[in-house]
Amino acid sequence: MKNTLLSLNEATRTVNSGSNKVTLLDNINLNVEVGEFISLMGPSGSGKSTLLNCIGMLDHFTDGGYTFLGEPVHSMKEKNRSKLYKEYIGFVFQAYHLIDELTVYENIETPLLYKSVKSSERKAMVADMLDRFNIVGKKDLFPIQLSGGQQQLVGIARALIGKPKLILADEPTGNLNSKQSEEIMELFAQLNKEGVTIIQATHSESNAAYGSRIINLLDGKIV
Amino acid sequence: MFKNYFKIALRNLWKNRTFTALNVVGLTVAFGVALLLGMFAVFQLSFDRFHDHGDTIYKVYSEDSGPYGIEANTSKSEPFAAALRDEVTGVEKITRYSGSGVLLTYQDKQLGMGTAYVDPDFFEMFSFPIVKGDTENPITSESSVAMTEQAAKRIFGDENPIGQTVTILRDEVEVPFNVTAIIEDFPDTSSIGFDIVLNFKSQNEHAYARTVGRWDMENHEVYMQLSEGLKPEQFEKSTADFTQLHYKNEIDNAKRDGFEPNADGLYRQIKVLPLADVRFANFNQGVVSVNRTMPYLVLGISFLILFIACVNFINMSIAKSSQRLREIGMRKTLGANKKQLFFQFWGESILVFLMSIGLGILLAVVLLPYFQTLFRTQASLATLLNPSLLILLIFSVLLITLIAGGYPALLMSRLGTLQSLKGKLQVNGKNRLRNSLMVLQFGIAILLISGTLVLWDQVEFMRTKDLGFNKDQVIAFPLNGKLNDQKAIELLRNTLQDKPNIVSITASNNILGIGKDGNRTTSVLGFEHKGRGVDTHMLVVDADYVETLDLNIIEGRSFRKNLVSDSLSVIINEAMAKQMNEDDILASQITLDDASYNIVGVIEDFNFQELDQHIAPMTLFALPNWNLRNVYVKVTSQNLEQAYDDVKTAWNTIEPNVEFQGSFLNENIERTLRNERTMITMIGSGSILAIILSCIGLFAMSLLIVAQRRKEIGVRKIVGASVSAITVLLTKDFLKLVVIAFLMATPIAWWTMNKWLQNYPYRIDLNIWIFLAAGGIAVLIAMLTIAVKTIKAATSNPVESLRTE
Numbered sequence A: 001m002k003n004t005l006l007s008l009n010e011a012t013r014t015v016n017s018g019s020n021k022v023t024l025l026d027n028i029n030l031n032v033e034v035g036e037f038i039s040l041m042g043p044s045g046s047g048k049s050t051l052l053n054c055i056g057m058l059d060h061f062t063d064g065g066y067t068f069l070g071e072p073v074h075s076m077k078e079k080n081r082s083k084l085y086k087e088y089i090g091f092v093f094q095a096y097h098l099i100d101e102l103t104v105y106e107n108i109e110t111p112l113l114y115k116s117v118k119s120s121e122r123k124a125m126v127a128d129m130l131d132r133f134n135i136v137g138k139k140d141l142f143p144i145q146l147s148g149g150q151q152q153l154v155g156i157a158r159a160l161i162g163k164p165k166l167i168l169a170d171e172p173t174g175n176l177n178s179k180q181s182e183e184i185m186e187l188f189a190q191l192n193k194e195g196v197t198i199i200q201a202t203h204s205e206s207n208a209a210y211g212s213r214i215i216n217l218l219d220g221k222i223v
Numbered sequence B: 001m002f003k004n005y006f007k008i009a010l011r012n013l014w015k016n017r018t019f020t021a022l023n024v025v026g027l028t029v030a031f032g033v034a035l036l037l038g039m040f041a042v043f044q045l046s047f048d049r050f051h052d053h054g055d056t057i058y059k060v061y062s063e064d065s066g067p068y069g070i071e072a073n074t075s076k077s078e079p080f081a082a083a084l085r086d087e088v089t090g091v092e093k094i095t096r097y098s099g100s101g102v103l104l105t106y107q108d109k110q111l112g113m114g115t116a117y118v119d120p121d122f123f124e125m126f127s128f129p130i131v132k133g134d135t136e137n138p139i140t141s142e143s144s145v146a147m148t149e150q151a152a153k154r155i156f157g158d159e160n161p162i163g164q165t166v167t168i169l170r171d172e173v174e175v176p177f178n179v180t181a182i183i184e185d186f187p188d189t190s191s192i193g194f195d196i197v198l199n200f201k202s203q204n205e206h207a208y209a210r211t212v213g214r215w216d217m218e219n220h221e222v223y224m225q226l227s228e229g230l231k232p233e234q235f236e237k238s239t240a241d242f243t244q245l246h247y248k249n250e251i252d253n254a255k256r257d258g259f260e261p262n263a264d265g266l267y268r269q270i271k272v273l274p275l276a277d278v279r280f281a282n283f284n285q286g287v288v289s290v291n292r293t294m295p296y297l298v299l300g301i302s303f304l305i306l307f308i309a310c311v312n313f314i315n316m317s318i319a320k321s322s323q324r325l326r327e328i329g330m331r332k333t334l335g336a337n338k339k340q341l342f343f344q345f346w347g348e349s350i351l352v353f354l355m356s357i358g359l360g361i362l363l364a365v366v367l368l369p370y371f372q373t374l375f376r377t378q379a380s381l382a383t384l385l386n387p388s389l390l391i392l393l394i395f396s397v398l399l400i401t402l403i404a405g406g407y408p409a410l411l412m413s414r415l416g417t418l419q420s421l422k423g424k425l426q427v428n429g430k431n432r433l434r435n436s437l438m439v440l441q442f443g444i445a446i447l448l449i450s451g452t453l454v455l456w457d458q459v460e461f462m463r464t465k466d467l468g469f470n471k472d473q474v475i476a477f478p479l480n481g482k483l484n485d486q487k488a489i490e491l492l493r494n495t496l497q498d499k500p501n502i503v504s505i506t507a508s509n510n511i512l513g514i515g516k517d518g519n520r521t522t523s524v525l526g527f528e529h530k531g532r533g534v535d536t537h538m539l540v541v542d543a544d545y546v547e548t549l550d551l552n553i554i555e556g557r558s559f560r561k562n563l564v565s566d567s568l569s570v571i572i573n574e575a576m577a578k579q580m581n582e583d584d585i586l587a588s589q590i591t592l593d594d595a596s597y598n599i600v601g602v603i604e605d606f607n608f609q610e611l612d613q614h615i616a617p618m619t620l621f622a623l624p625n626w627n628l629r630n631v632y633v634k635v636t637s638q639n640l641e642q643a644y645d646d647v648k649t650a651w652n653t654i655e656p657n658v659e660f661q662g663s664f665l666n667e668n669i670e671r672t673l674r675n676e677r678t679m680i681t682m683i684g685s686g687s688i689l690a691i692i693l694s695c696i697g698l699f700a701m702s703l704l705i706v707a708q709r710r711k712e713i714g715v716r717k718i719v720g721a722s723v724s725a726i727t728v729l730l731t732k733d734f735l736k737l738v739v740i741a742f743l744m745a746t747p748i749a750w751w752t753m754n755k756w757l758q759n760y761p762y763r764i765d766l767n768i769w770i771f772l773a774a775g776g777i778a779v780l781i782a783m784l785t786i787a788v789k790t791i792k793a794a795t796s797n798p799v800e801s802l803r804t805e
Ligand SMILES: Nc1ncnc2c1ncn2[C@@H]1O[C@H](COP(=O)(O)OP(=O)(O)O)[C@@H](O)[C@H]1O
Pocket: A015, A017, A022, A024, A042, A043, A044, A045, A046, A047, A048, A049, A050, A051
């Protein structure tokens, strides 16, 4: 059963840097099916993060078409767009981006707050997630009290708690040692098996190998 | 959600506790002080607002054309009120009003009582409710007395006052009065004050009987209530026939003497002033002006102080927001929308504000007694406990919180997701805002400091100015006992005769400055001189007046020791001589209705009124058996305290039942400067607070800047910058702001102070040094504030600062 999650059609992103127009993403055509695990590869500065951010609707293409679950994102109002990504997309960042002032538990809980999930339901969901990632004992710690790998686990848990259809991971293991990296990748593979679509940006061949498809970027173009 | 916000707010406030503390301290002080000042202003502004019919009650006065232009005259004659009511439509109710002090006796108690002599309409017009006794006709009878609950308590203690008889000293006779009514104690915000109320006709011979039917003797005030729906301007217009009828002579004379008519082209016009304006009205300088500057100034200062504290809050919140960029970005990626972010950050501000407001109220409560003493006000927090005022108060607090807390929150909620995640912040625009706000802060501080300095200078000038009489060696006190004035003075002379430290003793019907009893009167006399109307202040004096006060005779002579021989002589001041414009002034006479008086001497002008008035023409009379109200005793300069005690002892033996209310004339002069002193204290404390709060903000900014530029400082030191070079580098941006503030505030301060000084014919010249001093103070304090952190940063080990990056 092939089901299209999102498709990019001649998607382009340009920015004005001084008087020059710089093209960051150049006529990208891409189809992502539900259940795929895609690895974006390419040298630093090739546009991987930009592409992920645009797909994740944190940023937007300046030209071309972007369809997500059959809905035309490129012609959507900001409000509907944020509704869409709140519902379907989870982010994992290289720098984890946990909120320092919140505990592990609270960090994981936050997306549910913005989705107005009821308190009792919330508790159950967070407890499940802590259990699943084996971090129940750490739930009252603050991010700085955790190792990098543990922080990224929390980051992933937080991305997953909203039950997203798509996870966008921008160099999720960039700050981790190889053992920690492996664990995270295993986790991704596991999630992917459970049906979550994943797009990850990575430099590492071995990480890319976990994916079902590799896309190479160079100077904003798919090669 | 709320819990999550609350937790993160508390954790953030705790994490940045230095800044939280700076903010809470600043805002607490600002709210506390603003509360006190606001209370003071509201108290002032609510004067006479408690009367149910207040909107239709007016004080009646007239605009008279005189040689110096329009004069406002609030004194009215005995037949005036009744005639106005009968002849002009629109007078719903009317009452004459005269206030004075009387000596009341009950059994063996003798008490001085503030007395209002009024007509029966008084109780129907004003809301002075009668709680006990005759509510219908409390003072219709001329032998009735109504009194406040407080006064009744003082006189009768717990006895039932109604039906009791007290005696009141009138024309040296104890006259019995029957207590008919008890009046509810009225609020402190009443400009009409009294302990007891008597019928207008119950006044002494001099004040009432003598004046009956006379239109030319004006000695009391008149209040009236206008008919519903009638505009005061309409009423004023409709009095033209009335004035034509009763003041024909005065009007004709004014025309003849070429005086200027008033704005309506009339030479005499009856005017009415709303009751609420009475307290703020100035009747002494031409056309009546109503001036609420003082309360509004105080309100203004409280707003400025709140503003300064809020600026600190805004600046710190914006500067600190860079630390929360990642949180903002992350929350956005997790699905937070702008509104949610705004409410989160705004909520944090509200938390700080609530804390500060709570502490501020506490601070106000603690400071209240000191505040009341310092500013001699009865204002209390109860002043603010009025529903509409409370709503206004809550509303303004919400507004302040919305703006001061909301603006940074708005900025933060608007940041782009990606930029915040990357920790990038476009700082330039916000620095401009910060800088402008800081310029404003320091501008306000400098404005207030220079205002304080100018005010202080002017008051010192007025206090030390040579007023033309001896104010250091003369003790004055009111003749407040039972004895006849002449008798009392004679006894005093006899008692003090042998004292070597007493130089001379005199008396007059007027006081210089303000005495301890606070009473004063002026009498102005108008007469015709060679076909012209002439006005003069009238002063009736006892022997040795000129000598006791060291007035300078410039022509002619003083009164003789044997005063009786001078009962038809007068001495005039230079201003009067100038007004009479005679070649040989000593050969001239002043002709009044009853007699002609020879001018026997001219004295140099002296400031017998306050320094906000020009020296007016004045004539000294030596009329026998006149009502002389005040004694003046000149003492030797050696031991002033001993002399004061001697006078006091003498007076206590002569009048054992009354208090000796003597004070040196320089103290009396000081009392006239009370308003100015209050203003200095007010603006002075305002300026101190303003500069402290501004410096709290500056200090916080310097902390942040030093933290932000740590690395830069390290690099510069490694390449050889000296400590002083780095200190200059770090301070100069801020000092520049203070200097700009100075340049902007000074012209405003100059203009304002110059305008204020115009109120005083005798005034200091503004010079640039006062303003430079104010600016200098601000710069110096600012420099010291920044120096603490910057010098520490400049002297720190560069390697350390680089390592932490
Ligand atoms: N807002 C922007 N304005 C200008 N240039 C940008 C902007 N965002 C990214 N770039 C540039 O676009 C290029 C691609 O960046 P990025 O997507 O972060 O690459 P990657 O993640 O593959 O290393 C880089 O050269 C980067 O400097």
